[in-house]
Amino acid sequence: MNSEIQEFARTLIARVRDEAIRSSDIAIQRPAVDPMAKRWQKVADSMSSDELIRIVIADVVDETLFFFLNAIDDGSLSLVYRSSSGATVDLTTEGHGELSGWYLGSDGWRATYSKERFVEDFPDSAETGQEH
Amino acid sequence: MEPELKEFAKLLVQLVRDEAIQNSDFSLSSQARGPTARRWQQAATHQSPLEFARTIIPDIVDETVFYLLNAIDNGSLKLTFATQNGTQVDLTKDGHGELAGWYLGSDGWRAAYSKERFVDDFPTSGDATS
Numbered sequence: 001m002n003s004e005i006q007e008f009a010r011t012l013i014a015r016v017r018d019e020a021i022r023s024s025d026i027a028i029q030r031p032a033v034d035p036m037a038k039r040w041q042k043v044a045d046s047m048s049s050d051e052l053i054r055i056v057i058a059d060v061v062d063e064t065l066f067f068f069l070n071a072i073d074d075g076s077l078s079l080v081y082r083s084s085s086g087a088t089v090d091l092t093t094e095g096h097g098e099l100s101g102w103y104l105g106s107d108g109w110r111a112t113y114s115k116e117r118f119v120e121d122f123p124d125s126a127e128t129g130q131e132h
Numbered sequence: 133m134e135p136e137l138k139e140f141a142k143l144l145v146q147l148v149r150d151e152a153i154q155n156s157d158f159s160l161s162s163q164a165r166g167p168t169a170r171r172w173q174q175a176a177t178h179q180s181p182l183e184f185a186r187t188i189i190p191d192i193v194d195e196t197v198f199y200l201l202n203a204i205d206n207g208s209l210k211l212t213f214a215t216q217n218g219t220q221v222d223l224t225k226d227g228h229g230e231l232a233g234w235y236l237g238s239d240g241w242r243a244a245y246s247k248e249r250f251v252d253d254f255p256t257s258g259d260a261t262s
Contacts, residue, residue, distance in 0.1 A: 001234065002221065002226060003215075004213065004215050004219050004220075004221035004226070005213075005221060005223075005226060005227060005231075005234075007213075007215045007216070008213045008215075008221070008223065009234070009235070009241040009244075009245060010241075010245050012197065012235075012241070013241055013242065013245040013246045014245065014247075016193075016197060017193055017194070017197055017242065017246055017248065018246055018247050018248045020193045020196075021189055021190050021193050021248040021249070022248065024189045024193070025186065025189060027185075028182045028185050028186050028189075040182070040185065041182070043181075044180075044181040044182050044185075049176060049181040049184060050160065052181045052182075052184075052185060053160060053176075053181075053184065053185065053188065054157070054160075056185045056188065056189070056192070057153055057156040057157060057160075057188075057192055058153055060188075060189055060192040060193060060196075061149055061152045061153050061156070061192060061195075061196045062149070063193075064152075064192070064193045064196035064197065065144065065148065065149060065196065068200065077213070078213065078214040078215075079211050079212065079213055079214075080211065080212040080214070080220075081136060081137075081139075081140045081209075081210065081211055082210040082211075082212070083135070083136040083139050083140075083210075084139065085136075087135075087136050088136070088212075089134055089136040089137055089140070091137075091140070094134060094136075094137060095137065102133070102141070103141070103144075109141040109142075109144070109145050110145060110149065112141075112145075113141060113142045113145035113146060114145045114146075114149055114150055115146075115150055116149065116150045116153040116154065117153075
């Protein structure tokens with residue numbers, strides 16, 4: 001494995017894996033301090049374990065992808081994507097530091113392309129989380 | 133938004149988000165027989181819901197990173213990484229289709245670089261030094 005791949009690996013672990021786990025761990029600490037934590041603890045107190053875990057799965061996947069895109073946004077992970085047509089796009093430059101926002105936004109990538117469930121904690125037009 | 137960015141977004145959601153959720157959901161099902169699923173099934177019967185959540189958080193993060201690297205490995209997601217000194221590396225080509233294995237392997241990236249907890253469900257498989 002060359003040194004460039006090792007640098008990619010170290011950055012991926014530090015900025016994506018470890019940050020996603022730490023951020024998700026906050027959601028299981030009482031008292032709840034953010035919208036995701038409040039949702040988890042409300043479900044944990046009132047519904048089945050299976051129901052909570054279904055929510056946790058989707059939320060933790062989204063946390064992980066958020067931190068991946070956030071690392072691209074802030075330039076920690078400098079990545080260029082090559083499309084099926086062969087065109088290339090610098091994700092940090094052309095994403096304008098907004099990829100993680102575009103992913104999670106109300107009309108964002110997740111809402112547009114995913115076939116799986118998600119909860120939007122910061123909907124444009126409501127104060128509480130909206131389940132999709 | 134440029135069409136290339138839209139294509140990247142669609143692939144990321146479908147090949148990483150949706151696959152990671154679907155595979156994690158399967159681990160919860162009674163039909164699942166893999167080591168991770170067995171660990172989850174055992175934890176579910178002995179732990180409170182929030183303790184169980186703590187158990188599975190790193191597993192789900194790893195599942196998501198696995199599907200990201202797998203999409204790079206099989207060429208679905210073609211990415212080039214630029215190091216801090218400006219050197220560029222084609223992750224599919226120079227990763228030899230092994231990034232996901234290098235990540236999860238017993239002596240892999242996760243074991244070598246992470247400061248957070250993990251469970252190695254496939255001890256001795258994969259080799260980050262290869």
